[in-house]
Amino acid sequence: MTFMKIVIIGNSAASTAAIETIRAEDKDSSIVQISEERHPLYSRCLLSYYLADKIDKNGLAYRSADFHKKMDVQLHPGRCVEEVDPAGQKVTCSDGSAHSFDRLLIATGSSAKIPDNIPETLRGVFVLRTVADAEAIKQKLSGAKKAVVLGGGLVGMRAADALCRAGLKVFVVIGSNRILSRMIDYEAARIVGTRVRDNDIEVMTGSDVSEVLHKDGNVVGVVTDNGLMLDCEILIVAKSVRANTGLIRNTDIKTRRGIETNASMQTNYENIYAAGDVAETFDITTEEYTVNALWTCAVQQGRIAGQNIARRDAAGIPAKYAGSVAMNSLNFWGIPIISFGVTVPEDESRYTILKDSRPEQNVYKKIVIADNRIKGLILVGRIANAGVLFSLVQNKMDVAPFMDQLLGDRFNFGHVVRHGGKPVLEKYYRGLST
Amino acid sequence: MKRIYCIVEKCLACRSCEIACAVAHSGVERVEDAVKIRPLPKHRIRVESIGDRNTPQGIRSIALQCRHCEDPLCAQACITGGISRDPETGAIVNNPDKCVACWSCIMVCPFGVIVRYEDCRRAVKCDHCADRDEPACVEACPTRAILYCEAEDAPIPVE
Numbered sequence: 333m334t335f336m337k338i339v340i341i342g343n344s345a346a347s348t349a350a351i352e353t354i355r356a357e358d359k360d361s362s363i364v365q366i367s368e369e370r371h372p373l374y375s376r377c378l379l380s381y382y383l384a385d386k387i388d389k390n391g392l393a394y395r396s397a398d399f400h401k402k403m404d405v406q407l408h409p410g411r412c413v414e415e416v417d418p419a420g421q422k423v424t425c426s427d428g429s430a431h432s433f434d435r436l437l438i439a440t441g442s443s444a445k446i447p448d449n450i451p452e453t454l455r456g457v458f459v460l461r462t463v464a465d466a467e468a469i470k471q472k473l474s475g476a477k478k479a480v481v482l483g484g485g486l487v488g489m490r491a492a493d494a495l496c497r498a499g500l501k502v503f504v505v506i507g508s509n510r511i512l513s514r515m516i517d518y519e520a521a522r523i524v525g526t527r528v529r530d531n532d533i534e535v536m537t538g539s540d541v542s543e544v545l546h547k548d549g550n551v552v553g554v555v556t557d558n559g560l561m562l563d564c565e566i567l568i569v570a571k572s573v574r575a576n577t578g579l580i581r582n583t584d585i586k587t588r589r590g591i592e593t594n595a596s597m598q599t600n601y602e603n604i605y606a607a608g609d610v611a612e613t614f615d616i617t618t619e620e621y622t623v624n625a626l627w628t629c630a631v632q633q634g635r636i637a638g639q640n641i642a643r644r645d646a647a648g649i650p651a652k653y654a655g656s657v658a659m660n661s662l663n664f665w666g667i668p669i670i671s672f673g674v675t676v677p678e679d680e681s682r683y684t685i686l687k688d689s690r691p692e693q694n695v696y697k698k699i700v701i702a703d704n705r706i707k708g709l710i711l712v713g714r715i716a717n718a719g720v721l722f723s724l725v726q727n728k729m730d731v732a733p734f735m736d737q738l739l740g741d742r743f744n745f746g747h748v749v750r751h752g753g754k755p756v757l758e759k760y761y762r763g764l765s766t
Numbered sequence: 767m768k769r770i771y772c773i774v775e776k777c778l779a780c781r782s783c784e785i786a787c788a789v790a791h792s793g794v795e796r797v798e799d800a801v802k803i804r805p806l807p808k809h810r811i812r813v814e815s816i817g818d819r820n821t822p823q824g825i826r827s828i829a830l831q832c833r834h835c836e837d838p839l840c841a842q843a844c845i846t847g848g849i850s851r852d853p854e855t856g857a858i859v860n861n862p863d864k865c866v867a868c869w870s871c872i873m874v875c876p877f878g879v880i881v882r883y884e885d886c887r888r889a890v891k892c893d894h895c896a897d898r899d900e901p902a903c904v905e906a907c908p909t910r911a912i913l914y915c916e917a918e919d920a921p922i923p924v925e
Contacts, residue, residue, distance in 0.1 A: 349842070377845035381866050391864070394847040628843040628874065635842070661873040666884065670873050715872055716882065719839070723876035745830055745877045746814030750821060754923040757816075761771060761922045763833035765876050 336361040338641060339423055339431050340405075341413050341579070342439035343367035344376060345627050346608030346634035348395060350437055353638030355403050361642075363405045364431050366423070368440075370410040371463040373399060377627050379466045380490035384497045392463065413440075413579045418601045423579075435603050435641045438580070438591060439634065442573040442609035442625050450482075450544055450569060456551030457544070457567050460491050472566055473498050479566040480504075480554050482541050484511040486660060488570035492533050493664070495566070503534045503562050505541055505554075507571070515660045515671045519689055520696045520712050527665050527694070536560070541567075573625055575610045588612055590623040595652040597637040605641060607633035616655035617673030617707045617725065624656040632656075654766075657725060658708075661715075667694050668715045672725055673708030674700050683707065688739045697739050704732045717744045724748070726766070767856035770892065770901055771920040772829040774816065776911035779827040784809040786906030790895055805885030810892045811903045812879070829903065829912055832879045832892035834858045840871035840880060840891075857894050865889055 338354065338361050340347045351363060374392040381387045400407045412426040416436070424430045444459035446452050458469050479495045481488050484506035492502045504511070510521035511528065528535060536556065544567065545553040553563045575590035586592040586600045590612035597605045608630035615622050632653065639651035662669045677683050677700055684701040695713035699706055699721070706725045711718055721738070724731055733751045737743050749756050785797060792800040792807035800807050810831060817826035834851075838858045841849040848864025849871060851857070860871070865888040871880045872889060880891045894914070895901040904914045913920065 375845050375847065377868070378866065386866065391846075627845050628870065631842045659873060661869045663867050663869055668869050668882065668884075670869065672873075715869060717878035718869075718873050719871075719875035719880075720878040722874055744812075744814050745879075746816045746828065749816040749828065757774075757923055760830075760833060760877055761769075761920060762917065763769065763835040765833075765835040765837055765839045 334360070336434040336641075337432060338363045338435050338437070339433035340365045340437045340439060341367070341423065342437075342441055342608065342610075343369050343373055343407070343409070344439070344441055344608065345394075345630035346439035346441075346611075346637070347437065348373065348399075349631040349634030350439065350607065350638035350641065351403050351405055353635045354642045357639070357642035359404070363403070364433075365400070365405050365407045366411050366413055366425060366431070367407070367409055368412045369462065372397065372409075374463060375627075376461065379460055379463070380487070380494050382463075383460070383466050383469060383491065384494035389463075416580050416583055416585070416604075418583050418585060418604055421603070433603075436605065437634075437637050437641060438599075438604065438606045438610055439608045439630075439637075440576040440579065440610045442575050442623075444569060445572050445574050446569050447482075447541075447571065449542065450567070451546070452569075454544065454546050454551050455549050456546075456565055457569065459569050460487055469566065469568070473500070476500055476565040478503070478562070478564045479568065480541070480562055480564040481568045481570060483570035483572070484508070484535065484537075485514060485570060485572075486512065486662060488568070489528075489664070490662075491568050491570060492528075493531075495568075496531055496533050500566070501532070501534075503536065503564070504528075505539055505556060506535060506537045507540055509537050511535060511537075512662070512669070514658070515662070515675065516669065516710050516712070517676045517698065519687075520669070520698070520710050523691050523694055523696050523712055524664055524667060524669065527667055531665060573609065575612075575623055575625075577610060588621065592621070593633075595636075595655075596640050596650045597633055597653055598640070605637040607637040613653065614655040615657065615673075616728075617657055622656075624658050626656075626659060628659060629656045654726065657722075659722070661718075667713060668711075670711045670715045670718045671709065672722055673706075675708045675710050677707070684735075686735075686739050699738055701731065701735070704730045704735075706731060706738075714741050716741075720745050720748060767834065768894070768914055768916055769834060769920070770811075770831055770894070770903065771913045771915065771922075773911045773913070773921050774826050774828050776909045777813070777827045777829060778909055778911070779813050779815070780908065781813050782906045782908055783811050783829050783903035783912060784813060786902040787811045787892075790898065790902035791890070805883070808881050808883050808890055810879070810881055810890055829907075830877060830879055831903070832858065833877060834892075834894070839874040839876065843870040843874045845870055852896075855894065855896065857896070858891075859893055859896075860889060860891060862888050
C-alpha cells in the first residue's frame with residue numbers, strides 16, 4: 333500500500349501530534365480530519381488564562397493559522413461523527429456525509445460531567461472545556477458579582493482564579509477534603525489553600541451542591557448538602573470528565589473508562605487507533621489501565637499513533653508507548669506546583685515516603701518510593717529539576733544510591749550522571765530525552 | 767546540528783559561563799550594567815558537580831545547558847505550542863510571547879536545564895545565542911572546556 337486514506341476525528345493535542353508525525357513520514361496519503369469544534373485549533377489548557385484576560389483570543393492558538401493547509405489536511409470543522417463502521421471502514425457524520433478510511437484515529441477527547449441535579453439549560457450554568465464556553469462565561473461576567481465553582485481540581489481552581497481576578501466573589505464547593513485532591517496531598521493543599529484564602533476565594537470541602545436556585549431561567553444561587561445557601565449568578569461545573577465515546581456506541585470497539593488501547597495505540601481493530609482523553613492507557617506508576625486526560629499524555633499518544641499510522645505495511649517495529657503518568661504543573665499566584673504519579677498511596681506501609689515540609693516558606697516536597705523506584709511526587713514552591721525526577725520515574729531508575737539527596741533543593745542532573753556514568757552522559761550529549 | 771559540549775576534564779567550575787550567559791541575554795553588553803537590571807538577568811547554563819573526593823574519578827564538574835533534543839519533551843508538554851524547533855537552525859526555541867509560565871516544560875525536561883524566570887513570568891533556556899557568532903559561554907570559558915560543534919567533533923564518551 334503506498335497511498336492511504338487516513339481519517340482523524342478530533343482537533344486538539346492528540347490529533348495535532350498525530351498529523352505532524354504522519355506528515356514527517358508520509359507526504360502523499362490523504363488526511364481527512366473531522367471535528368465538532370468550529371473554532372480554529374487552540375489549546376484547551378489556555379482557556380482559564382483567556383478567561384482571566386492573561387492572554388487574548390489569538391493567544392489561544394496552538395499552531396499557526398495555516399497549520400492544516402501546510403500539513404495538507406482536509407479539515408471539516410463543526411461536523412460531528414455519528415457512527416463508525418469498523419468492518420466497512422467508514423465514518424458517517426451528522427450531516428449525512430461519509431468518509432472511508434484505511435486507517436482511523438479516534439481523538440475525540442472528553443467532556444465535563446454534569447451531575448443530574450444541575451439543570452444545564454439554565455442561564456449562568458457553565459463548564460469550561462471550549463472557546464465557546466469561555467466566551468459565554470466572559471459575556472456573563474459584566475454585571476455578575478458572585479460565582480460558585482463546583483469542583484476543586486485543576487480546571488475548577490483555575491476557573492476560580494480567573495473569576496476572582498475579574499472581581500467576582502468566588503465560592504468553591506469541593507467533594508473531597510482538600511483542593512487539587514488528584515494532584516496533591518492534604519499537607520500541600522494546606523499551603524496552597526492559604527494563598528487561595530489570601531485572595532479571598534472561599535473554599536468549602538467535603539460538600540456538594542444539592543440544589544440550584546433559579547429565577548426566570550437564570551441561576552440565582554445554590555444550596556449545598558450541608559444546608560448552606562450561596563447566592564451566585566454564575567455556576568461553573570468542573571467536577572470530572574468523561575471520554576467522548578458516543579460515536580462508537582454501536583460498534584464492538586472495546587471500551588472501559590475510555591477506548592481500550594495497546595502500546596501501539598491501537599484499539600481491538602488494528603487499523604483503528606485512539607489517543608488522548610478518549611483513550612485508556614497503561615499507567616506506569618499505578619500499573620493499571622486508566623484514562624490520564626492530560627495534555628502531555630495526549631501529545632505523546634498522538635505521536636505514537638501517528639508513527640504507527642504512517643507505517644505503510646505491517647512490517648518493521650511499531651512505535652511503542654511507554655505508558656502514561658498522571659502529571660500536572662500549575663502556577664498558582666506565584667506558587668509553582670508539580671506532581672506526578674502516585675502522590676497519596678492507599679497503603680502507605682508498602683512505600684518509603686520522603687518529605688520536606690516548610691509551610692512558612694510555601695515549600696513542600698514529597699517523594700513516594702517503592703522497591704527503590706520513584707512512584708510519584710509532589711513539589712510545591714521549589715520545582716527546579718522536576719523533570720530530572722520525572723525521568724527517574726519513567727526510566728524506573730534505582731534511586732537507592734542517592735535516596736538521601738532526592739529531596740534536596742540542590743538535587744540535579746549531576747547526581748544522575750555521577751551514578752549513571754558514561755551512558756547517562758552520552759544520552760545527555762546526544763540530546764536523547766528518553 | 768551544532769550543540770554545546772562541556773569537556774568535564776577541563777571544567778574548573780569557575781562559573782564564568784554562567785555570568786557570560788546572563789549578560790548575553792540581558793540586553794546590555796557589560797556585566798557591570800547587567801547587574802543593575804531588575805529583574806536580574808538569568809543564566810541558562812549551570813555548572814553542577816558530577817563527582818567529589820568520594821567518587822572514583824574525584825572532583826569533576828560539568829556546565830549543563832539545553833540539548834535541543836531530537837524528541838524534545840518540553841515541546842511535547844508545552845500547552846501553548848510556543849516551544850518548537852527553529853526550521854533553520856534546528857534549535858529548540860521558546861517563544862516568549864506565547865509562554866504563560868505554566869512550567870510544564872520544567873516538569874518534563876530530563877536534564878533540568880529550563881529555568882523559571884518568575885519575575886518575567888516565563889521559562890527561559892539556552893538558545894545557542896542565536897544573535898551571536900559563537901555562544902557567550904564558549905567565548906567566556908577560560909580553559910576552553912566548552913565547545914560549540916557538530917556531534918562528530920565532540921568529546922562524547924562511549925562505553
